[in-house]
Amino acid sequence: MRYRIEKRGFFVLLLLALIAASFYFYSLGTKGLLNQEQSEVDVVKEGKVKSESAKGQESVSSKKNVENKESVVFHKGNDLGNNKKPEKPLDTSKTEVEPVKQKEASPVSDTSGSKTPILTSEQSKAAYNNFSVVIDPGHQQKANLEKEPVGPGSSETKVKVTGGTSGIVTGKPEYVLALEASLILGDLLEKRGVKVIYTRSTHNVNLSNRERAEIANQQKADLFIRIHADGSTDRNVRGLSILTPAENDPYTKAIYQDSLRASQDILDETKKNAALKVNGLSYRGDLSGFNWSKVPATLVEMGFMSNPTEDKNLSDPVYLTNLLTNVADGIIRYADYKK
Numbered sequence: 230m231r232y233r234i235e236k237r238g239f240f241v242l243l244l245l246a247l248i249a250a251s252f253y254f255y256s257l258g259t260k261g262l263l264n265q266e267q268s269e270v271d272v273v274k275e276g277k278v279k280s281e282s283a284k285g286q287e288s289v290s291s292k293k294n295v296e297n298k299e300s301v302v303f304h305k306g307n308d309l310g311n312n313k314k315p316e317k318p319l320d321t322s323k324t325e326v327e328p329v330k331q332k333e334a335s336p337v338s339d340t341s342g343s344k345t346p347i348l349t350s351e352q353s354k355a356a357y358n359n360f361s362v363v364i365d366p367g368h369q370q371k372a373n374l375e376k377e378p379v380g381p382g383s384s385e386t387k388v389k390v391t392g393g394t395s396g397i398v399t400g401k402p403e404y405v406l407a408l409e410a411s412l413i414l415g416d417l418l419e420k421r422g423v424k425v426i427y428t429r430s431t432h433n434v435n436l437s438n439r440e441r442a443e444i445a446n447q448q449k450a451d452l453f454i455r456i457h458a459d460g461s462t463d464r465n466v467r468g469l470s471i472l473t474p475a476e477n478d479p480y481t482k483a484i485y486q487d488s489l490r491a492s493q494d495i496l497d498e499t500k501k502n503a504a505l506k507v508n509g510l511s512y513r514g515d516l517s518g519f520n521w522s523k524v525p526a527t528l529v530e531m532g533f534m535s536n537p538t539e540d541k542n543l544s545d546p547v548y549l550t551n552l553l554t555n556v557a558d559g560i561i562r563y564a565d566y567k568k
């Protein structure tokens with residue numbers, strides 16, 4: 230009898246031990262999953278830190294880093310290029326923006342050596358979460374030479390999306406630099422609470438300039454900003470310029486004033502950066518990406534990739550981040566004006 234009680238007691242203990250052990254292993258398993266998710270974010274950070282620390286190195290390596298980073302950041306999302314309808318990129322871009330948002334305290338600014346504070350005390354008081362910016366990284370892996378109307382109802386047509394320029398020294402295509410820069414700008418804006426949507430987050434897309442503007446329209450963005458770099462047959466030509474809709478452009482009458490204000494604010498901020506050569510504003514009535522936009526639009530030509538110095542500078546993460554900090558400052562100034 231006593232033996233049986235002891236035996237029963239032993240089994241009860243064994244059962245309790247088993248239950249305890251299974252709880253323990255279950256909690257380990259959950260932790261393991263969490264660690265896995267965090268490590269993806271860490272990889273992103275690592276990629277960024279690497280690309281930041283690649284200052285002064287050949288652009289090839291920084292290009293590699295950008296490509297790495299991209300594949301890590303966006304591997305969960307769908308390729309925008311697979312979507313024919315403009316609605317779809319919106320949804321996928323929303324989900325693709327998510328991982329970028331999760332990168333809290335992203336090292337872009339922390340390791341950039343930028344002297345400009347991300348948040349001034351005045352800015353930190355202000356919340357910009359009602360302000361949304363659609364960032365359009367110019368061009369894409371393959372040009373689409375089909376035509377589309379230059380503006381709503383226009384019989385005049387223009388190529389859907391051109392191939393863009395490339396670096397005279399680095400050999401980097403403009404579409405690669407444009408996305409690299411756009412992601413940095415997006416990070417800087419998100420840190421200030423601005424809602425950021427990208428028209429593309431990979432190179433392998435098929436989005437015309439009209440479709441890019443329509444993404445901004447559908448998002449009812451407060452600002453549509455297009456990121457590009459220039460090219461010239463004259464390698465001595467250099468400098469940053471801001472493109473803004475022309476006053477006499479029939480398609481952009483409604484957005485002319487606000488677009489100009491945003492363009493001017495960005496220009497003024499870039500002028501504060503002694504490392505930049507700033508050329509000024511360029512009024513354009515010939516750009517489909519402006520003409521189809523119903524929301525204020527601006528375009529930053531960050532510099533000339535056909536100029537050896539500027540090409541190398543644009544592949545320097547510190548130079549590029551400082552330039553985009555000026556751009557972000559200009560956007561914040563515009564957001565303040567619109568409040």
Ligand SMILES: [Zn+2]
Pocket residue numbers: 367368393394403457458459
């Ligand atoms: Zn371009």
